Amino acid sequence: MPKNQGNILVVDDDEDILFAANMILSSHFNRVITQTDPNKALEEFLKINFDVVILDMNFQPGDTSGKEGISILKKIKKKYPDTLVIMNTAYGDIKIAVETMKEGASDFVVKPWEHEKFLATTMAVFELSQSRKKVKTLEHRQKLLSTDIDRSFGEMISTAKSMQPILKAMEKVAVTDANVLILGENGTGKELIARNIHNHSERKNEAFIKVDLGAISETLFESELFGHKKGAFTDARENRIGRFEAASGGTLFLDEIGNLSLPLQAKLLTVIQNKQVIPVGANTPVPIDIRLICATNKPIQELAENSSDELNSFRQDLLYRINTVELKLPPLRERKEDISPLLSYYLSVYGKKYDKEYLRIGKETEKSLKRYSWPGNIRELQHAVERAVIMSDGKSLKEADFLLKPVLKSNEQISNLNLEIREKEAIIKAMEKHHGNMTKVAKELGVGRTTLYRRMQKYDL
Structure with a gap:
């Protein structure tokens, strides 16, 4: 027995x-x-x-x-x-x-x-x-899930060729327990991909717990993720399980993992390796069983190569643990085919929500929306459609109803362009100084050789 x-x-x-x-x-x-x-x-x-x-x-x-x-x-x-x-x-x-x-x-x-x-x-x-x-575990899990109850995460909508390999890979990885790393700009749908992987996995009947690592301070990191015991610190008035334990049996989604400092990366790596957490104020480890999905908008491969800068680096051993499968989502400007179906979907959603199901988008307006670069990606498109539906007085949505940002380069874009010019000049000078010795060039610029080659390719050097 x-x-x-x-x-x-x-x-x-x-x-x-x-x-x-x-x-x-x-x-x-x-x-x-x-x-x-x-x-x-x-x-x-x-x-x-x-x-x-x-x-x-x-x-x-x-x-x-x-x-x-x-x-x-x-x-x-x-x-x-x-x-x-x-x-x-x-x-x-x-x-x-x-x-x-x-x-x-x-x-x-x-x-x-x-x-x-x-x-x-x-x-x-x-x-x-x-x-x-x-x-207690179920009660705490319910608290963590309650913030998501009223949120609509929509459906996976894409006909773009650039998205098809990603969707196929998503289907393959969903039925496994492999850790997944999702890369992409803000608003490209990283959380939606994570939820779809969970919903098509063997863990679909268990919890999906999201943690925005960019919103958790260093002092609360261990308490939030690993839990704490009553009296462990001033505000610990009762025992509380962490997000890892709450997600046990299901999926834990760590968003913005690229924002973690090196000390917190080390703590996270220990938990992933040992498959157990030790709550703050406790001595006994708690076993966990999770499927881990991470996401970031940062160039995490470059950060992993950039070990010389502690503020902008990522542990390679942690990266190996979290990216068994890596999915990189293209921005909306590179998948223009998806703009029309996304517009139709969100127009249907917000037309029903605000009792304006009669609204339509004219052909000329749609053409203008397809020419727009959508710097905020799908999230910007979603909010633009919702605002247009709310503010519209007619039966058809006009371009003016969307209040899109000017296509002209913003100060931020101009600043980025200037930075790129200066970076290109710095690489050229370093190459001339060291007579093409790439090891010395990379060392002077403070980047890995792989990163240097990427930059050289970017600037046609």
Whole structure:
């Protein structure tokens, strides 16, 4: 019979009782710890998270008041509220044992106990402990999911040739448990791809948990992702599971992973490698079972080669872990064929939402929209259609209803162009200085050789 993955602590001043308890329980539970000193018993919690404590009522010779047992019970319930306690009492102390139920004890057993009764009581309380943990996990998972309930993630809409290899790869990888890295500019649909992979996977009936790593501060990173124990820091008023544990069995989507600092990358790598997390303030690791999908709008391959700059680099060993399969989404300006079906889709969605299902987009307006570069990609198109539907007074949407950004180069584009000119000049000067020795050129410019070759290709050097 397989053992339950539970930790049991038995506290009693009678060595014979401890020996008997260990004999009965050790064949049913993963770990059974016995302790004669109640104060030392509390120290055991610093090493192990106990599911159930079996606690004696009296520890001093001749004492039948139960005060010491109740005192230890209160300390356990205050500091470790998720641990359930069974009071171990002599026959004459049953009345006091019943009183301990009001102080938080889950049950009691009477000495001398029958082996079957003792085991049955312990098993029942352990199962109650596991049920409560599952409820807490589900409650926290629901909180994490609640922000997504009213959001519409739409459908995968694409007829563009450049998207077909991506969609085929997505279908192939979805049925596996492989880690996926999705690359692309903001607004290209990286989260939508991640959700579609999850929805076509074996984990589709479990949770899809999204974490925006760009919005989590370094100080809260471990607490948010790995969870924390009550009292681990000032605002830790209760035990809380992290996003990894909440997603266990399902999919964890780490958005903007390229924003992580090197120290946080190291912590993330450890969790992915070991498949377990240690909540802040805890000592016992919690096993996790997740499918990992990551996304970023940054040139992560270049960051992985750029180890000389700590602020703009990415660990290669972490990159190898997260990109078993890599999907790179093209921007909307490179998939013009998708503009018309996307316009039709969002016009249908917002036409129904705002009771304007009669609205249409004229041919000339559609031509103008297809000429536009859509720097904000699909997200910009979606918001433009919603605003146009809201503000329109006629039966047909005009180009003016969309309030598109001017096609002229913005200050940011001009600035980027100037940077590219300066970068090209710097490469040329370095090549002349080192007579074409690419190792020395790359070292002077502070980039990897692969990155240097990409830049040279970009500038036709």
